[in-house]
Amino acid sequence: MLSTIRAFASRNANASMLKSYATRGMSTSFDVSGSYSMHNMETAPNDTVESSKEELTDWFEKMYLMRRMEIACDNEYKARNIRGFCHLYDGQEAVCMGTEAAFDHEDSWITSYRCHAIALMRGGTVESIMGEMFGLQSGMTKAKGGSMHYYSKKDNFYGGQGIVGAQVPVGTGLAFANKYKSTPGERMPVAMAAYGDGAANQGQIWESANMAALWKLPMIFCIENNHYGMGTSVERHSSHQEYYKMGNHIPGIRIDGMNVLAVKEGMRFVKDYVGAGNGPMYVEMMTYRYHGHSMSDPGTTYRTRDEIAATRSARDPLEFIKTTMLDAGFATPEELKKIEKKIKKDVQKAIMKAKESSPPPKEELFSHIYSADHKIRESEEKPKFIRMPTFDKSIHN
């Protein structure tokens, strides 16, 4: 994915792209041809993408932040500060960054349990994300749910789901809401449900796709194909591996998910199509996760270390953006190193800050079950004694 450099202002026909950096003056064109395969679709994303030093630097900082944060999670988990379930996203940063770059704030996003990076883009900070995993009040959802359950209403981020595939019908509902609230004929904000290759064979996904196509909802079915459903490779869990064609008559696109520029241009194209009321699209992002399914999975029993290492050296999304920036003359290696150092420090600082917080009070156990405060039956519920570390020290009424 080398870049061809032509330094002139963009002549791109798409108004929404011009909007994002028209004020930045000089922008550069990058070649992303070959990143897309289309299904049931006559048009395709452009072969070139415009970007600028500011934009790429911003993306690099965010992607590197995601990467450092996930590595920090790994360390904290091994130090037993994070317990329970923890599913890391490193390797897939370009998918998240490119999509966020293509989307507007009004576009709804719902995803699976592999949601740390997306939470970071949509309302989370390293502090609130780590705090949630530590089980402390500094957490994004006050430690109610932990690693799998991040949400942000004001950022239109609907989480964070534990049950595989369950987010897709919910996402379809979000798309319906977007259409319902829009004026007919006008562009609608889209809704995207991201899920993995393992989830792609869930029946409820087809049920939602049928509804979305029938009612022409602004819905994006985004399969983050990292080639493994937990420990089972796509060849062993799926009778067919071209997930972007799974919608059958529903148009689909397969995008190289390790190339952030391609992801952005691809998602811009999808958002355009879907937001104009043409009905849903299936998007398949070809990506890879370096860690195992979760922290309980070493990730090496079902794939070789060579495969992981080869992906890291040939297709790493961070290396790609760095190389692009260096080739385009947007940064020097020293500048990039400086950014990396700063981000490493920022992550450490945020973690320390998150740890300063305290666990949530026990009232949080009963809060927000229903809309009104729900009385838990006193007589059989709350213990009528004050517990101390050992039984004989406990104070009984």
Added chain:
Amino acid sequence: MDTDETAILFGEDVGFGGVFRCSQDLQDQFGPHRVFNTPLSENGIAGFAVGYAATGGTAIAEIQFADYIFPAMDQIVNEMAKFRYRSGNQWNCGGVTIRAPCGAVGHGGHYHSQSPEAYLAHTPGIVVVMPSGPKDAKGLLLSSIRSPDPVVFLEPKALYRSSVEPVPDEDYELPLGVANVLHQGSDITLIGWGGQLRLLEKARLLAQKEGIHCELIDLRTILPWDVDTVTESVIKTGKCIVSHEAPLTCGFGAELVSTIQNECFYSLEAPVMRVCGMDTPFPLVHEKYYIPNELKILDAIRDVMEKAK
């Protein structure tokens, strides 16, 4: 798998041994045509089991966590439970055994800690079993697989590692639908199942120090449950506490208490109490507070003994 040639074992990731190593080495031993992975489709897994069993085969399906059993509820309630009934006994799917790890494990959070026995018990036509330790688990599992009725076998996952006891090597079965009286006592009856027995036993020992002698019953089979053993015990002691991890409202304890008050009313010396999980979604950080532990049970025991005076 040894004694029944039609027996097949399938579910998510059972091939390499399963996420809790329950099927370790079985694929090597019996071959991939008998031990195989399924895609991520619980409803599909359950329905597939029903179909295979309808032809007379033995289908042992694994649902990776009991929290994921909900997509399969339609197949379980509407297909599995009614198969024999609606076909006028022409066919049955007694060969189905669905195994699912359930229960709290310390860090499971909302979706890896639930105990769905109450949802399942509301379904005439299936059998619901939950063992409380490895010795029971072996006997009950063999009975369940060989049972002529479809069984949902819930395995408390906290016990996979923590529960250690000598287990006989030979093939043995424990009867379904029969409760086990673990300890005799004359003062009060304690009833539980699965992982809760460990806490009830701790409470029993604490109560014994105070001179209260508890009779401890492990229900073993949730549906159909052993009404006779339970009522016989409660008539003897006159007092009863039911304890389970699942939330209080409409938990399976409610069924027990209702029948107990009906059958044993004139022998009761105090109201029957339930010490259960709270009516909240299963919490993450507050799990220790949520769980009906031995201190809560002991508190209830004292309460009941007090009321009975």
